[in-house]
Amino acid sequence: MADLLRISGLKASVEDKEILKGVDLTVNDGEVHVIMGPNGAGKSTLGSVIIGDPRYEITGGSVFFDGEDITGEDTDKIVKKGIFLTFQNPIEVPGITLANFIKTALEAQTGERIKMWDFKKKLEATMKVLQMNPEYADRDLNVGFSGGEKKKAEILQMLMLKPKLAILDETDSGLDVDAVHVVSKGVEEYKKNVGGALIIITHSTRILESLKVDKTHVLIDGKIVTDGDAALIDTINEEGFERYTA
Amino acid sequence: MKEKTQVEDIDRSLYDFRYSDDDFYKVRGGLTAEIVEEISREKNDPAWMRDFRLKSLEVYNSLDVPDWGPSIEGLDMDNIVTYVRPNMKKMATSWDDVPEDIKNTFERLGIPEAERKSLAGVGAQYDSEVVYHSIKEEMARQGVIYTDMESALHGEYADMIKEHFMKALPITEHKFVALHGAVWSGGSFVYVPKGVKLDIPLQSYFRFNAKGAGQFEHTLIIVEEGGYCHFIEGCSAPKYNVANIHAGCVELYVRKNATLRYSTIENWSKNMYNLNSKRAIVEEGGKIEWVSGSFGSHISYLYPMSVLNGEGARAEFTGVTFAGNGQNLDTGTKVLHNAKNTYSYINTRSISKDGGINTFRSSVHMTPNASGSKSAVSCESLMVDSISRSDTIPAMDVRVSDADVGHEARIGRISDDTVFYLMSRGLSEEDAKALIVRGFADNVSKELPLEYAVEMNNLITLEMKGSIG
Numbered sequence: 001m002a003d004l005l006r007i008s009g010l011k012a013s014v015e016d017k018e019i020l021k022g023v024d025l026t027v028n029d030g031e032v033h034v035i036m037g038p039n040g041a042g043k044s045t046l047g048s049v050i051i052g053d054p055r056y057e058i059t060g061g062s063v064f065f066d067g068e069d070i071t072g073e074d075t076d077k078i079v080k081k082g083i084f085l086t087f088q089n090p091i092e093v094p095g096i097t098l099a100n101f102i103k104t105a106l107e108a109q110t111g112e113r114i115k116m117w118d119f120k121k122k123l124e125a126t127m128k129v130l131q132m133n134p135e136y137a138d139r140d141l142n143v144g145f146s147g148g149e150k151k152k153a154e155i156l157q158m159l160m161l162k163p164k165l166a167i168l169d170e171t172d173s174g175l176d177v178d179a180v181h182v183v184s185k186g187v188e189e190y191k192k193n194v195g196g197a198l199i200i201i202t203h204s205t206r207i208l209e210s211l212k213v214d215k216t217h218v219l220i221d222g223k224i225v226t227d228g229d230a231a232l233i234d235t236i237n238e239e240g241f242e243r244y245t246a
Numbered sequence: 247m248k249e250k251t252q253v254e255d256i257d258r259s260l261y262d263f264r265y266s267d268d269d270f271y272k273v274r275g276g277l278t279a280e281i282v283e284e285i286s287r288e289k290n291d292p293a294w295m296r297d298f299r300l301k302s303l304e305v306y307n308s309l310d311v312p313d314w315g316p317s318i319e320g321l322d323m324d325n326i327v328t329y330v331r332p333n334m335k336k337m338a339t340s341w342d343d344v345p346e347d348i349k350n351t352f353e354r355l356g357i358p359e360a361e362r363k364s365l366a367g368v369g370a371q372y373d374s375e376v377v378y379h380s381i382k383e384e385m386a387r388q389g390v391i392y393t394d395m396e397s398a399l400h401g402e403y404a405d406m407i408k409e410h411f412m413k414a415l416p417i418t419e420h421k422f423v424a425l426h427g428a429v430w431s432g433g434s435f436v437y438v439p440k441g442v443k444l445d446i447p448l449q450s451y452f453r454f455n456a457k458g459a460g461q462f463e464h465t466l467i468i469v470e471e472g473g474y475c476h477f478i479e480g481c482s483a484p485k486y487n488v489a490n491i492h493a494g495c496v497e498l499y500v501r502k503n504a505t506l507r508y509s510t511i512e513n514w515s516k517n518m519y520n521l522n523s524k525r526a527i528v529e530e531g532g533k534i535e536w537v538s539g540s541f542g543s544h545i546s547y548l549y550p551m552s553v554l555n556g557e558g559a560r561a562e563f564t565g566v567t568f569a570g571n572g573q574n575l576d577t578g579t580k581v582l583h584n585a586k587n588t589y590s591y592i593n594t595r596s597i598s599k600d601g602g603i604n605t606f607r608s609s610v611h612m613t614p615n616a617s618g619s620k621s622a623v624s625c626e627s628l629m630v631d632s633i634s635r636s637d638t639i640p641a642m643d644v645r646v647s648d649a650d651v652g653h654e655a656r657i658g659r660i661s662d663d664t665v666f667y668l669m670s671r672g673l674s675e676e677d678a679k680a681l682i683v684r685g686f687a688d689n690v691s692k693e694l695p696l697e698y699a700v701e702m703n704n705l706i707t708l709e710m711k712g713s714i715g
Binding site for chain 2: 055085090101108
């Protein structure tokens, strides 16, 4: 398997405060990686920095995707290569419907005009998988959506945009059991139909129950302190992060 | 941190094209009684209209230019040609009879196509004269009149014109209304008989081709009791390096329980002084709905006014103004509540970019007759960068104790978080910002027929090009 994402010695700061202090991480095609760690360890920052969030300054190291150096590239150019990041707090954008936005994003990514009819059918089917009320397609992007609907809308975009690598940032946090179940179904759908790789940033394991995890990483204070397989998740669930923070 | 590009001027080639006007009839530049008389003669005015023009000129000369808004020093009336007549014998009712260049102009602007697809009638003005007018037969059969002002002035509706012409907007109102009275030419007359509801819109398009000239079209609409009409006006012009002036007048009479929707997408070139006046007189139970998109011109003074004269009369004003580089746009609306239980709702958005200046003025006046009336004003401003400007000047004058008057204003910037979120789905920074601005302006685009909403969104996208910096 070729490596899809290779992060080497990545350092990033925000307002002169270093958050990532030398992260190394390699994700191969189709693999499922889990990143765990206590609050404030830099998990979400890692996701943002991978897709070039301009709030962070990269002060060292590199990010390669599909063999290309994407370190410091503009966000839109990075994601067009096939990366998708779900947001913990998806932004409300008045004046554009969820459906129109997904179509716009698809057209921006593929550079092709998309036929409305085909698109609508695909969108409806995908919303059904996520048990979303079809009316949400015509509502303004995230405006007035509940926390659960916002997360579903993120997964919907992921399924429609079909990235080679999806980074799920705490997608399960703040969701009730049913919503977590639906989101998990969406992630399964992504594995099954798109076959892409996943980086799942989480501090709970509810979303992972139905997924085959290839590798687990523990991120503490801006560094990956240990790597393991799926079994590491159970260990951490039992013991917490204390052993790594000492 | 990241390299940004700056594009100085945008591609406006869709609107910015011109044809020769060498064989057009023009008066010489400037404004004298002699010129006004020449226009009157050329237009074959009835005697009352010639006298009216000369009286207007006197009033014009007696009034000062406004001293409270953007400077119009760059406008020198001595250099303005107030009347330019395209070289054609008479107004056409078929596009085949319109001269080639002029026809091409309107083809490029998509007017004949829109007429075929979605309009009940179309008027097209080129410089000072209306070159084309038509109305669908089934509308005409119901007694709807849609024609150019000149035909109306000479035809069977002459008395109706005389009775209403510049009565809603008297020439003493301000200097540029007086100017209009002196040199007006072209425009549309619409009459909707009692109880007739037009389910598809009428449209007039005003195209300005001549350099250093003025356009002074007059639009007069009467919707009789219980009638309904949606009238759309569009306007554009190629850009010149000298001043052009537009001082049109729109007079709307909305009778008992009638509704008139008046939509405008204004896209004058950025050398235009847009000093336009619009007023609606609304009777008992009637409603005026203004939908206004202002994108063009160098300087604008534009405050459509609703006079609510009958009990339960209503006014809604939905507007968006986009001021870019070199634009100082002073826009807003006025409402006079002059009867019981009248209602007004004003919802405007302004966008300032590249040093553009927006000033929003609203004036809500409630007379002692306006018992039980309500008014709500909401204005929001969006600053695309830190070199632009936006001011809000709301005025309220309430002379009755049981009225309900509210005002809210908000000003904001494009949030970096939103731009990043949209870019994370593959949109470029420029496209992300354009999408945010289009969304911000959707109070107006939502109200427009689909084709016009698309045109407006395209205009915003054009204006947002090169907004990264």
